[in-house]
Amino acid sequence: MSDAYAPPMHDQMFVLETVLDAGRLFSLPAYRHAEMDAVRAVLEQGAKFATEVLAPLNRAGDETGSRLEDGRVLTPPGFREAYAQYAAGGWPGLDQPLDCGGHGLPLAVQVAFEEMVDGACIAFGMLPVMQRSCARLLARHADAATRALVLPKLVSGEWGATICMSEPLAGSDVARIRTKAEPRGDGTYAVSGTKIFISYGDQDLTGQIVHMVLARTPGAPPGTRGLSLFLVPKRRIEPGGGLGAPNGVRVSRIEHKMGLKASPTCVLDFEEAHGVRIGEEHGGLKAMFAMVNSMRLAVAVQGVGVAGRALGAASRYAAERPQGGPPERPPVPIIEHADVRRMLFTMRARTEGLRALILQTAFELDFAAALPDAEARAAALDLAEWLLPVCKACGSEAGFEVANLAIQVHGGHGYVSDAGVEQLARDSRVSSIYEGTNGIQALDLVTRKLMQDGGRRYERFVQRVRTDLERTIGIAQVEANHSVLREALARLEAATAALRKKMEPAPRDVEAGATPYLQLVGLVASGWMWLRMAAAADDASEFGRLKRATARFHAEHLMPAAATLERQALAGSAALDAVDSSLLSAL
Ligand SMILES: Cc1cc2nc3c(=O)[nH]c(=O)nc-3n(C[C@H](O)[C@H](O)[C@H](O)COP(=O)(O)OP(=O)(O)OC[C@H]3O[C@@H](n4cnc5c(N)ncnc54)[C@H](O)[C@@H]3O)c2cc1C
Known part of the structure; x- marks a missing residue:
């Protein structure tokens, strides 16, 4: 494959403008400075940056990799220059508040840009995710002096x-x-311990790195209740904000x-x-969740970014690769074969359905921050909190599975590295x-989000789906999507009621069904988005025709999985516990 990357801006704008009606967001006081035309211009610039600056780094970055030399991490050639352009272009501040030097745009716009960054070069995109998520954490939990600095x-x-x-x-x-974090007696702490798997734990792109570290103060209670959060800079920070001596942080591998x-x-x-320390002593995990939640949405975006790129590559290849057809005639392009079309439609349906769902979730977070009415803000937050683990798990799975299908469409040429x-x-x-992990997301959804607060977040979701089902009754082009979504929703309702009943007497049965339950929620949520996209794509353009065709495929080929997922969610744990762990690991 060349380094070609075609950003999905047309589809993103369709979702933002037509399906989600971004105008509602821009009418709020918090976003009055923004408008659709300006957003389009920003995303066009973003698409240019992604294709011209980042996409050419993707393969070279994979081949060279980052390396550790004399205790310092060096990123692959070209990353420094690209990062300098990224910062100079103001991209790190896209959705950060105006009073911190950001552009104050909605998170939904940032998510659209981030998808292009990840589609172009996901390894580059990792650093900005943590930068932005850390800024969110500090804005909420740091004291005024740390925030200002x-x-x-x-x-x-x-x-x-x-x-x-x-x-x-x-x-x-x-x-x-x-x-461990020992108080030094001057309000600061001495942090000691080993952290593993730290992304961009060192790099040569920025002069300073702030590490957000979970640690225990002396005498802290065991478990998560004893965790506190610390900001540990790579280099000490002078009182005026200048960079001081190296701090005690070492990259060992x-x-x-x-x-x-x-x-x-x-x-x-x-x-x-x-x-x-950031936030209350022993309140570290709660504070860290401001960063974690932001990063979970970002991981969902990574999945869709990769899926979008894989879909583009496979679609182009399938239209060009001649293979099959009657031997007396020239071979046909493989895109003519039913099974290849099945793969391409699966890739498209999953990618575009999840793209819309992730943008919807970002929208709800924007509304949760900016709506004037407190009750409406709470309702938006409920829906976002319900959808967040679903986006993280389904988005990340779609990224890998769509990329895997892209290999299949390429045949042997996909397995060798040339195609990329x-x-x-x-x-x-x-x-x-x-x-x-996605398993932990599923447990979070079932044991916390579903069971707490009388299932309020779940009810908000179901209510929104029902409202759109009502609204779209009788629209001819959505008939197929309508009936399968209604059926899948009924299955979800049945599975939810059954799991709720099991929670008290048989929690292990609920845990056993958590992953298929999350996947069932994800399928209903994608079906919800496809219903709305099919209803909105009502013109005769090529885009509209392809959208409606993909909506139909989603209804007829993917939504039937709801029946299987419902059964799996309720299958219980008896088969899992039929043998003990020593036998399960013995042979
Ligand atoms: C490339 C990369 C980058 C990373 N970046 C960072 C980073 O920047 N910062 C950071 O702090 N960490 C980072 N991590 C670590 C990552 O968050 C962990 O790998 C992840 O949380 C899982 O932990 P683990 O690998 O120890 O797996 P384990 O926790 O050992 O899990 C193994 C398996 O058991 C399952 N499992 C575990 N506990 C339960 C349970 N209670 N119930 C049911 N199933 C369970 C899991 O779902 C999983 O399938 C990174 C990891 C990688 C590979």
């Missing part, structure tokens, strides 16, 4: 950031974190990985490093693992 540097892109949670004995189970090779994944040793689609599969595989 650090936020503008993150928003301008002058400083980078990391999230330091994982340790050798603390992966999904963050309650086992051992890193970088990992050799399956993909994302240009994104350095570091082991960081903290040796009495100077840190300041195998890199997309390798790069996207980790998205299901980091920022909380």
Whole structure:
């Protein structure tokens, strides 16, 4: 494959403008300075940056990778220059508040831009994700002095950031974190311990890095209740904000990985490093979730970014590759074959459905921050919180599976590296693992989001789907989508009621069904988006015809999975526990 990347701007604008009606957002006081034409211009610039500056780095970054030399991480050739352009273009501040030097645009616009960055070069996109998410955390939880010092540097892109949670004995189970933070007596702390798998734990793109570290103060209670959050800079920060001596943070290795090779994944040793506490003592995990939630949405975006690129590559290849047809005639392009079309439509339906769902979720977060009415803000937040683990898990899975299908469409030419689609599969595989594995997302959805507060978040979601089903009754072009969505929603309602009943007497049955339950929610949510997209794509343009054809495919070929997922969600744990762990691991 060439380094060609075609950003999905047309589809993004269709979703933002026509399906979600972004005008509602721009009529709010918080976004009065923005308007659709300006957003279009920003995204056009973003598309140009992604195609011209980032896309050419993707393959070279994979081949060269980042490396550790004399204790310093060096990113692949071209990354420094691209990053300098990224910062100079003001991209780090796209959705950051105006009073911190940002552009104050909605998160939904940032998400659209971020998809293009990830589609062009996902390994590059990793650093800005942490920078932006850290800025969100500090805006909410840091004291005024820290905010004034650090936020503008993150928003301008002058400083980078990391999230330091994982340790050798603390992966999904963050309650086992051992890193210590001893008070120094002057309001600062000495942070000591080892963090592993830290993305961009060191790099040569920014002069400073702020590490956001979860650690324990002396005498802290065990478990997550004893975690506090610390900002530990790579270099000490002088009182006036200048950079001082190196802090006690050392990169002891970088990992050799399956993909994302240009994104350095570091082991960081903290040796009495100077840190300041962010938020309340023992309130660290709660504060960190401001960063984690922002990153979970970003991981969903990574999935769709990669999926979009894989779809483009496979569609172009299928139209050009001649193979098959009657031997007495010239071979036909493989795009003529039913099975290849099935793969291409599957890729398109999953990519565009999840793109719309992720933009919808970002929209709800924008509304949750900007609506004048408190009740309406709470309703928007409920829906966003419900959809967030679904976006993270389904978006990341779609990234890998669509890339995998792109390899299949390319045949043997996809398995060898020239076509570049195998890199997309390798790069996207980790998205299901980091920022909380997809299994943990499913448990969060079922045991917390569904069971807490009388299932309020779930009810908001179901209500919104029902409203759109009512609104679209009788629209001829959505008939197929309408009936399958109604049926899938009924299955989701039945599965939800059954799992709720099981929660008290048989929680292990609920855990056993968590992943298929999340996938069922994801299918209904995608079906909801396809219903609305089919209703909105009502013209005779090529875009409209392809959209309606894909909506129909989604209804007829993908939505039937609802029946299987419902059964799997309710299958219980008996078969899983039919043998004990020693036998399960013995042979
Ligand atoms: C490339 C890369 C970049 C990363 N970047 C960062 C970073 O910047 N900062 C950072 O802090 N970390 C980072 N991580 C770490 C990542 O967040 C962890 O790998 C992830 O949280 C899973 O932890 P683990 O690898 O220890 O797996 P484990 O927690 O050991 O999980 C292994 C399997 O067991 C399952 N499992 C575990 N516990 C349960 C349970 N209670 N119930 C059901 N199933 C369970 C999991 O779902 C998974 O399938 C990164 C990892 C990679 C590979």
